[in-house]
Amino acid sequence: MQSALVEALKASPTAVPLMDRTDLEPGDMWRARINLWVGGCDAAVILLSNKALASAWVSYEAALLSYRAKRDTSFLLIPVYVGVSPKQVEESPLHPILPTEIQAIQGAGRSTKYIVTKVLKRLDKAVCLGNTPVERRARRLARLLDLFKENHLREAAAFIHYDLKPWLPADDAQLLLAVQLQSVGMKAAVPALLSLETNLPANMSGQEKADWLQKVVDLVASSWVDQPAIECIPLIAKGETSHCSVGLNATDPRTATMYVLCSCTEEPKPWKLVMCDGVVGQDSVEQTIKALSSKVAKALIEGLILKCKPEDLTAVLERRSAFYPRPVFVSLPGEGISAEILHGLRRAFPRVTFFVLMGEAMGEPLSDMVLKILFPHLVSGDEAIFLDTYEKFRENVSLP
Numbered sequence: 001m002q003s004a005l006v007e008a009l010k011a012s013p014t015a016v017p018l019m020d021r022t023d024l025e026p027g028d029m030w031r032a033r034i035n036l037w038v039g040g041c042d043a044a045v046i047l048l049s050n051k052a053l054a055s056a057w058v059s060y061e062a063a064l065l066s067y068r069a070k071r072d073t074s075f076l077l078i079p080v081y082v083g084v085s086p087k088q089v090e091e092s093p094l095h096p097i098l099p100t101e102i103q104a105i106q107g108a109g110r111s112t113k114y115i116v117t118k119v120l121k122r123l124d125k126a127v128c129l130g131n132t133p134v135e136r137r138a139r140r141l142a143r144l145l146d147l148f149k150e151n152h153l154r155e156a157a158a159f160i161h162y163d164l165k166p167w168l169p170a171d172d173a174q175l176l177l178a179v180q181l182q183s184v185g186m187k188a189a190v191p192a193l194l195s196l197e198t199n200l201p202a203n204m205s206g207q208e209k210a211d212w213l214q215k216v217v218d219l220v221a222s223s224w225v226d227q228p229a230i231e232c233i234p235l236i237a238k239g240e241t242s243h244c245s246v247g248l249n250a251t252d253p254r255t256a257t258m259y260v261l262c263s264c265t266e267e268p269k270p271w272k273l274v275m276c277d278g279v280v281g282q283d284s285v286e287q288t289i290k291a292l293s294s295k296v297a298k299a300l301i302e303g304l305i306l307k308c309k310p311e312d313l314t315a316v317l318e319r320r321s322a323f324y325p326r327p328v329f330v331s332l333p334g335e336g337i338s339a340e341i342l343h344g345l346r347r348a349f350p351r352v353t354f355f356v357l358m359g360e361a362m363g364e365p366l367s368d369m370v371l372k373i374l375f376p377h378l379v380s381g382d383e384a385i386f387l388d389t390y391e392k393f394r395e396n397v398s399l400p
Contacts, residue, residue, distance in 0.1 A: 001047060001082050004112045008120060015123065031382075032223040036183035038064040039227050040134035043076035043126040045119055046098075049083050053092040063097045063376060067228040070099055074127040078119060079104040133227055134179055137265045141178035141219040144212065145196075152199040153177050159191040160184045182223040186393035189220050193397045210398075217397060218261055221390050225262045229374040233263035236372060237271070237327030237353045243372040244346050245354040247334065250383050254390065256331040256355040259374070264327075273329040273355065274303035278336060288336070289344035296330055296349060304328065317351040327353055334358035339370045346370075 009017035018037050038044070044065045052058045069077040081089065081104055089095055089104075105122070107115040145153060153173050157164045162180045164173045181189050193216060200209050229248075235241045250256065253275040264271040276299040279291045297310040300317075308316045317328065330349075334356045345354060356371060 001049075001107075001112055001115065005045065005047075005116050005119060008116045009123075012120070012123075031226075032183055032185050034061060034064070035223055035226065036134055036179070038068065039137070040132045040179065040183075042074075042132070043078065043123055045078045045080060045123075047080050047082050048089060048094070048104075050088075052082075053084060053088065053094055059093055059097065060376070062094055064226065064228060066097050066099055067231075068133070069102065071231070072133075076123070076126045077102055078122050080107050080115060080119065081105065082107045082115070084108060134182070135175065137223075137227075137262065138175060138178035138182055140265060140270075141182065141216065142174040144216055144219070145174040145178060147201055147212075148196060148199055152196065155199075156192040156195045159195055160188055178219075181220050186221055186389050190393065190396045193217070193220070197397065213397060214394075217394055218258070221386075221393060222258045222262045224386050225258050226376055227262075229376060230259055230263040232372055232374070233259065233353075234327075237263075237329070238325065241372075243370070245342055245356055245371045246374055247356040247358045247371045248374045249359060249377045250357050251333070251359040252383065252387055253331040253357065254387060255378075255383055256329070256357060260329050260355065267326070269326075271327050271329060272304060273331060274299045275331050278333040285338070285340050285344070289341055289348070292332075292341065293345060293348045296345065296352070299330065300328070300349075300352070314349060314351075317349070321351045329353050329355050331355045331357060342370045 006017050009015040018041070038061065046052075046058075046062055046065065065077055068075050077099070079098055079102060085108055086104075086106075089098070105115060105118045107118075148156075150173060154164045157177050157180065160180055162177070164176060181192060193213070196216075197209070197213060200212065204212070232241065232243070233246060236243045236246060248255070248259065253273070256275075257273050260271050260273045276292075276296050279288055279295065294310065297313050300306070300313060301308065301310065306313070306316060320326070328351065330352050332354055337356055342354065342356075345352075358373075
């Protein structure tokens, strides 16, 4: 079924099919690749077979696609029942994930030709607006590529085996290269960034070049973050929901930095995240809140480069936010953090959004009114692999 559908799509003059079995290479950063496909495609087909209903990977991809279908009316999602009944789907782990209002193609007992014809007919209704989540996330990186001439962009693209067509306008070339850099994975992006680095303007200082490179490195690495997990962050940071903090089963503040970076794509500059360690050994909740508030204040003053005393910090943040609201985040380790402590921190810093790194403490009882747990959760071991790759990525493209 898959092969027949892919071959039919390849024969179509308007479709470019992507499938993990044929388009993911060994060693690929699969998560970045899948995020590109899910966030960049105009339509998707989910083939639901007995094997698919039991697959954790199908569940993962279906959750991402369903999330997008619920929020993007122009995105077309087509579930196809292949050898399974609606009842089997309802009884499977996929049932809560797939939107019930989407009409599926009932393929049980039907020929492959019938199913392929139905899918192609449905795909004819796909709308291609050219404003996908992937493109929105890539625009910040594309703006950083304004420094380069068109031939420099093409040289960099060649290192990731991507052909920037010569008739494309320069701004389109920048966006397309940005999308591809965020999709190939950090290891594959190294030679392209080294190529761009050699062509940075001669009048840039060493520090300016280092700052530019760090921004690019972070934006390329951030493609690792799942789009559904960050959807609620802007709403929480801007006070548009009842939640006032977010939580994730991560342990490293660098992970929080990636999530915050991905959540502010529509802003002119990235939002600021300040890192703060926790407090242990306090005798009471009140003492914990007091000690932790002192650490948070110190971290904010240093991280935001503010010239004020700790006792004046709340008023300073209030004035800044009232003039132009730009959210500020503070990452905290989740160990020992309770709803009461979070309430106390929020009272002390009403203009700060706390990003709680829950680690193995995900099961701790925290009020939904206080903390929003980001979903999908990180797969066990995924954060460690990402951070190891990220550090090697930085080392390989860092300026001497």
